[in-house]
Amino acid sequence: MTLAQDPHLPTSAVAGDETTISTSGNGQAILYLVGPGVASKREISLGEDIHLPSRELQNAGRYVVSVCSDACRSGSFYVAAAEPASLTFLVHPSRVPVGLSDAISGVALPFDPFHNLVRVPMAITFQLTSGKTAMMSRSVQTQDGVAWFRTSSGKDAGVLHVVAAVDELSARRAVQQVASEPCNLRIKGQRTPKAILVETEPVRDCSGNPVPDGTIVTFTAAEADGKSTVDAPIKQGVARAQIIVTKAAVISAASGVVMGNELRLGAQP
Amino acid sequence: MRFALPILLVAVTVGLIAAALFGVGQAGGTVGIAAGSALPGLTPNAGTPEQALANLFTDLQRRNWNRAFAALSKTSGVDEPSFIQDWAGANGSLRTFSNLEGYDSRPLHATSDDAQVRVRLHWATPVGPVEDVRDFHLTHEGDGWKVVWPKVEAPTVPAQVVPVTYLRWDLISGGAEDGWGSRNVDSPHVRIISMNAVESAEGSVVMGEVVNEDTIPAFVNVNAALVDGSGNAIDDESSFDKIAHVLLPKQVSPYRIDFPNINLKNVKNVRMDVKATLVPASADPVIGVMDQKLDPDVQGKSVLHGELLNQSGQTVNIPHVIASFYDSNGKVVWVADGYVDRSLLPQTSEPFAVEIPRTLAGKVQTFHVVVNQYSLGKS
Amino acid sequence: MIGYIKSHVVRWVVPLAAVMTVLLLGSYDLRGADPTVQVRFDASKAGPRVVESLTEERILRDYRFAWTSLTQAMEYNTLDPLEGPFVGTAKQWLAQTVVSQRQTGLRSQYTQQNHTLEAVFYAPEGDVIELHDTAEYHLQVLDGDKEIHNEQVIVRYVVLMTPAADRWVIRQMQAVPQF
Numbered sequence: 164m165t166l167a168q169d170p171h172l173p174t175s176a177v178a179g180d181e182t183t184i185s186t187s188g189n190g191q192a193i194l195y196l197v198g199p200g201v202a203s204k205r206e207i208s209l210g211e212d213i214h215l216p217s218r219e220l221q222n223a224g225r226y227v228v229s230v231c232s233d234a235c236r237s238g239s240f241y242v243a244a245a246e247p248a249s250l251t252f253l254v255h256p257s258r259v260p261v262g263l264s265d266a267i268s269g270v271a272l273p274f275d276p277f278h279n280l281v282r283v284p285m286a287i288t289f290q291l292t293s294g295k296t297a298m299m300s301r302s303v304q305t306q307d308g309v310a311w312f313r314t315s316s317g318k319d320a321g322v323l324h325v326v327a328a329v330d331e332l333s334a335r336r337a338v339q340q341v342a343s344e345p346c347n348l349r350i351k352g353q354r355t356p357k358a359i360l361v362e363t364e365p366v367r368d369c370s371g372n373p374v375p376d377g378t379i380v381t382f383t384a385a386e387a388d389g390k391s392t393v394d395a396p397i398k399q400g401v402a403r404a405q406i407i408v409t410k411a412a413v414i415s416a417a418s419g420v421v422m423g424n425e426l427r428l429g430a431q432p
Numbered sequence: 433m434r435f436a437l438p439i440l441l442v443a444v445t446v447g448l449i450a451a452a453l454f455g456v457g458q459a460g461g462t463v464g465i466a467a468g469s470a471l472p473g474l475t476p477n478a479g480t481p482e483q484a485l486a487n488l489f490t491d492l493q494r495r496n497w498n499r500a501f502a503a504l505s506k507t508s509g510v511d512e513p514s515f516i517q518d519w520a521g522a523n524g525s526l527r528t529f530s531n532l533e534g535y536d537s538r539p540l541h542a543t544s545d546d547a548q549v550r551v552r553l554h555w556a557t558p559v560g561p562v563e564d565v566r567d568f569h570l571t572h573e574g575d576g577w578k579v580v581w582p583k584v585e586a587p588t589v590p591a592q593v594v595p596v597t598y599l600r601w602d603l604i605s606g607g608a609e610d611g612w613g614s615r616n617v618d619s620p621h622v623r624i625i626s627m628n629a630v631e632s633a634e635g636s637v638v639m640g641e642v643v644n645e646d647t648i649p650a651f652v653n654v655n656a657a658l659v660d661g662s663g664n665a666i667d668d669e670s671s672f673d674k675i676a677h678v679l680l681p682k683q684v685s686p687y688r689i690d691f692p693n694i695n696l697k698n699v700k701n702v703r704m705d706v707k708a709t710l711v712p713a714s715a716d717p718v719i720g721v722m723d724q725k726l727d728p729d730v731q732g733k734s735v736l737h738g739e740l741l742n743q744s745g746q747t748v749n750i751p752h753v754i755a756s757f758y759d760s761n762g763k764v765v766w767v768a769d770g771y772v773d774r775s776l777l778p779q780t781s782e783p784f785a786v787e788i789p790r791t792l793a794g795k796v797q798t799f800h801v802v803v804n805q806y807s808l809g810k811s
Numbered sequence: 812m813i814g815y816i817k818s819h820v821v822r823w824v825v826p827l828a829a830v831m832t833v834l835l836l837g838s839y840d841l842r843g844a845d846p847t848v849q850v851r852f853d854a855s856k857a858g859p860r861v862v863e864s865l866t867e868e869r870i871l872r873d874y875r876f877a878w879t880s881l882t883q884a885m886e887y888n889t890l891d892p893l894e895g896p897f898v899g900t901a902k903q904w905l906a907q908t909v910v911s912q913r914q915t916g917l918r919s920q921y922t923q924q925n926h927t928l929e930a931v932f933y934a935p936e937g938d939v940i941e942l943h944d945t946a947e948y949h950l951q952v953l954d955g956d957k958e959i960h961n962e963q964v965i966v967r968y969v970v971l972m973t974p975a976a977d978r979w980v981i982r983q984m985q986a987v988p989q990f
Contacts (some may be wrong), residue, residue, distance in 0.1 A: 174579070195917070195959050197952055199986070200907035202917045205956065220902050225954065225966055225986035229959040241988045255936040257618040258647055268935035272971075278900040280983055281970060307969065307990070309932050309941055311859065334613075363496045376599055377715050378681040381747040390803060395721035396680055398597040405743055407722045407781075413842045419645075419682040612899055612973075612982065 170194075170230045172240040178223050178277050179245050184213045188229055189400045198226030198242070223279035244279035244421070250287070252327045252334035259316045259323075260343040261372055267291070267338055268313040270421065271327040271428045275304065280308040293317045316340055320372040337367065342372035346379070348423030350416045358405040359384070361414055365400040384412045478503075481547035481570040482537055484577035493523055493532050509583030510672040518584040524749035524808045525775035530557040544573045550730075559673065559750075559771050565731070572661050587780040594745030594778060599715040601649055605650050620650030622679065622708040626764050630791070631696040638702055639688040639767040641756055641800075646681035649713035652679050652706065654687040658694060666699065669693050674769050676754060676804045678713050685802050686756035689768035717744030719751065719803040722781065726796065729785070734793035736768070737785040738804060740776055748776035752804035753784045757796040776805075844920035848878045850926040860937055870940065870972060873979040878921075881905060885919040888912050899982040911958060916955055923963075924948040925990070937974065939982075943990050944968040 169403050171185040186192070188209040195204045196215065199222040207213050209232065220226070223244045229237040254269040269289060273281040287310040291299040298317050303310040310327075315322065316338075323338040346369035352361045366374040380402035384391045393404035404412065408428060416423035478601050480485035484503070491500035501512045509595045510518070521527025533554045540548040546569065553564045569580040603617070627640035638656040654675060657668035676685035724738040740751050751772040770786040788796060852871040862870075879905035880892035888909050893902055912918055925947045932941040945967055952960035959980065967990055971983035 195952065195954070196907075197912075197917065197960070199920065200904040200911070202908055202911035202915055202919075203915070204915050221989075223985050224904075227950070227960055228950065231954075231957075231959050235959045237962070239964075241986065242983075243987075251613045253613040253936075253938055255618065255932065255938065270934045270939060272939075278903075278983075280971070280985055282969065282987065307931055307941055309944075311932075311935065313859070313935055339647075375681060377601065377649065378647065379683040387725050389725040389738070391720065391722040391724060391738075393718065393741075394680075394683060394802065395718050396599060396715035398599050398715065404718065404720060405741070406720060407739075407741065418644075 169236045169238050170228055172228055172238045173288060174240070176220060176240060176242045177245050178219050178242050178275055178279050181217045182215050182220060182253040184215060184228060186210060186213065188232070191234060192230050192232040195229040195231070196221065196226060200222035201226075204300075209222070218404075221277040223275075229427075241318050244281045244283075245275035245277065247273035247281045247285070247329060247332060248276040248429045249274050250327050250329065250332055250334040252336055254325050254338060256338070257287060258339045258341055259314055261318055261320055261340050261370060262343065263369070265313050265401045266316045267323070267325070268311065269325055269327065269336070270309060270311045271305075271329075271334070272309055273332075281305075282308045285329055288326075288328045289398070290328070292324045293319060293321060310431075318370060320375075340345040342368035342374045343370070344368060345374050345378075345418050345421045348416055348418055348421050350382070350414070350423050352414060352426045352428065355405070358407045359412075359414065360403065360405050361416070361426070362403040363397070363401055363416060365417070366402065367400075367424055376400070378402075378418060380416050381421075382406060382414065382416050384408050384414045386412045439768075441508050444609040452549045475702060477589055478576035478578070480578045481539065481542060484548060484570055484579055485551065485568060486536060488579050489532065489535060491539070495520070497571060501731060505573060505578035505580040507571065508581040510580075510581045513588060514584045515581055517586060518581075521773065521775075522586075523747055523764070523775035523777065525773060526557055526559065526562070526750045526771050527555075527773040528564065530555045530773065532556075533561070538756060540567065544572065547577070555773070557773075559752075562771060562773065564773070565729075567730075577631070587777050587782075589777050589779060590594045592779075596745055600713065602712050603710050617710060620622040620644060620646040620648055620652075620708045620710060622652050622706055624654065624704055624706050625700070627704055629696060629699065630765070631700050632690075634690065634692050636691040636694045636699060637688060638691070638704075638760070639686065639756070639762050641684050641686050642675070642679070642706055643684045644681055644708070647681050649681070649711060650679050650708040651677055651711040652675065652685070652708050654689065655705045655707070656689045656691075656700045656704040659690060659697055659703060661700045663701075665703075667694055673752070674754060674767065675803050677726060678711065680713070683802075684800070686754050686764070686767040686800070688769070699787065713789050715807065717746050717748055717807075719743065719776065719805060721753075721801045724799070724801060726788075726799065729787075733790065734788045734796070735785045736788065736799055736801070737783065738801070739781040739783055740772065742776040742778055745778045745808065747778060749808050750806040751776050751782065752806065753786055753801060754804060755786050755798045755799050755801045756794065757788055760797045762798075765795050823899045834888045842984050846873050848924045848926065850875045850878070850881070850928055852928040854930040854933075857933040857940065860933045860935050862930055862933050862940070866937070868980050870930075870942075871928070874926070874942070874944075874970075874972070874981070878924060878926065882924070884909050885912070885921065888918055895978070896980060897982075897984075898973070898980045901927075901981045901984045904984075917959075918953050920949075920951040920953070922951070940972050940979075942968075942970040942972060944970055 171233050173182045176182045178331045187208050190209050192209050200221050217265050220242050225241050227239045229235050251272045259266045271287050284304050286302045288302045289312045320342050323340050325336045327334050345366045349364045352359050376397050378397045379394050382393045382404045384406045391406050395402040395404040412428050414426040434542050466656040497516050533556045536552045538550045540550050549568045551566050555562045570577045590803050622644050625641050629638045642649045654671040658666040660666050671687040671689050674688040722739040722740040722741050726736050754769040756764045757766040766788050768786040772784050774782050776782050854867045877896035882897045883892040893905050927945040929943045947965045949963050966986050969985045972979045973982050
């Protein structure tokens with residue numbers, strides 16, 4: 164049994180493709196293959212081509228081949244990623260106030276069917292659509308397997324659809340565009356037999372977008388010797404609360420850092 | 433001689449049993465329920481107001497409602513069902529899960545015919561020990577003293593339909609087979625807006641306020657780690673139940689983190705960490721906090737009290753009040769909480785009270801109250 | 812009396828010393844090959860987001876720890892070290908390698924490691940960083956006790972790391988012929 168020279172390895176191999184190793188010499192030997200996700204050994208006949216099946220070469224990376232008879236001879240080769248089969252698409256934030264510059268960003272990474280990062284440069288198209296309005300469409304070349312974009316949020320509240328596409332592949336994400344801080348929080352009150360019913364006018368941001376339902380508006384009735392408060396959520400654009408006030412009181416409202424107008428009420432007759 | 437030891441043991445045992453049976457309420461000013469009668473018919477006569485209260489509490493603790501009600505004064509303005517509901521609670525309130533552990537009593541005044549006794553009741557509850565101070569009026573009737581149980585004003589809600597604009601948030605998450613990046617819904621954005629560390633009688637306390645700056649509800653927990661001069665962690669704790677965990681958008685909650693038996697002098701640094709996660713949530717019920725006042729109570733302690741008003745159409749089983757107290761500079765100087773042991777029926781109100789330490793009473797200028805709520809069958 | 816004490820001391824010290832020696836030798840043997848992993852990290856060219864200094868420290872720490880764990884896993888064919896520093900595809904590949912090595916009786920030793928790490932992309936929101944690692948190490952592959960491969964080699968890795976709850980983890984680690 165003699166091993167005349169190092170095994171002849173492929174100069175290029177692609178993930179998921181089978182390949183062939185040739186050896187010289189004669190007699191029996193053992194072939195070892197150690198690479199990402201694989202460590203195998205098998206008996207081979209020297210001088211014959213050795214077939215490496217595709218299942219052993221699915222992961223991109225460096226593979227070491229050793230052929231041992233009386234001595235061992237080694238070599239290595241690289242397996243590159245195959246054609247892209249999926250896109251990992253990271254988009255942030257999930258919720259963004261309207262009219263904010265450079266507020267939305269996305270990163271796309273193409274992967275082949277075996278989850279190898281595809282590093283060959285390719286053009287990825289990013290498209291942002293709000294309702295039926297196309298907000299942005301940009302083609303970005305991947306560099307080291309990554310393409311990214313950054314853009315401003317739109318003017319209108321609602322769902323923003325963000326799509327990354329390459330050839331027939333696409334990945335889709337949703338960003339919720341929400342109103343900014345309330346603008347001009349205004350309240351009005353109405354006496355009922357038991358209490359004062361206070362409510363806001365429709366709460367909107369300065370661009371006219373309705374502030375999201377659920378946002379807390381704190382109503383405060385300050386009397387001479389105490390106060391009453393209600394944390395009321397905005398529902399269908401309006402926050403409502405009933406406050407029991409028998410004496411003269413000043414009723415005000417606040418949401419986050421925004422203060423509303425004041426209502427001054429005399430004592431209940 | 434060989435019978436001496438068994439006879440002695442029997443005698444001591446009988447003596448101890450007798451002492452236990454007849455010794456109820458004989459300890460003077462502070463009387464414990466645990467010393468009550470174990471056998472019917474052996475309850476001592478209520479020869480003193482304290483003895484009458486001890487007998488009543490023994491029966492109530494054993495849920496011996498008939499005997500307890502029979503021991504009340506005829507002048508009591510209460511029927512038996514109302515009396516039982518007043519004591520044992522209803523509608524899944526905190527009181528329905530509570531047991532009387534003991535009490536301390538102090539006579540306020542006494543004549544030969546009537547007496548006033550202030551009782552501090554110690555309740556064991558699922559949220560920890562709760563204390564309740566009540567004044568009892570007793571009268572001398574026949575050959576003993578009887579407790580006059582006050583008329584109970586149980587809230588009643590007329591049958592009605594309360595329209596509710598129901599608002600809730602659901603979360604769509606990807607399936608298990610989805611890959612990296614496909615389930616990236618950002619966590620809610622919450623922020624600690626104030627933090628203050630103080631020394632208290634029990635140890636160190638870290639407190640402040642946290643706000644949900646996002647547009648969706650957040651489940652929030654605040655953690656603090658105390659660090660010594662060498663940079664080593666002394667202890668870390670979380671806000672546990674001293675925070676409103678579910679915060680709606682723009683809602684502010686006080687938080688308090690207790691470090692028992694840790695001297696603040698040994699603390700060089702406090703590391704704060706706020707965790708917020710997405711949760712499905714509902715915007716109801718809305719609970720108003722009416723008539724908030726900071727006054728001294730009957731014992732001279734500074735107490736913030738007021739009324740919780742349930743503005744929704746659902747019963748709140750266990751209301752929980754958390755309050756932050758500010759000094760003249762707007763700095764949070766204390767955070768206190770308290771559970772209300774009555775359930776809050778729709779459209780009704782219940783009083784609440786939270787106490788602040790005497791040492792801080794002079795500093796407090798303003799306060800902010802939030803209401804947490806636990807409802808049976810809801811998370 | 813002194814003689815009694817001496818004999819007692821000798822009687823206890825000798826076995827104690829023997830036990831300590833065995834323990835020390837044992838621990839040395841468990842460590843196996845030199846586990847030192849040298850990593851130099853340059854994050855200055857990363858973009859579009861600038862790598863914060865604290866993040867840089869954490870990544871350096873966690874990348875070094877990941878290679879220490881990988882080295883142990885490959886040498887002792889154990890999966891435990893892979894829990895934590897690796898997730899996703901990287902963890903899956905390394906676990907497959909360990910399982911295959913167990914089945915075939917192989918093991919791999921990575922020694923004298925020097926990693927020159929460079930950040931080439933850091934996502935705008937900081938949720939992924941791409942690193943280029945020029946790793947120089949000594950690789951020895953053994954079948955039982957028989958050496959079947961031995962080389963001093965420079966391997967280039969494209970690495971994707973993502974932040975986890977308390978550390979940065981390797982999600983993808985792919986050797987490439989050139990950057």
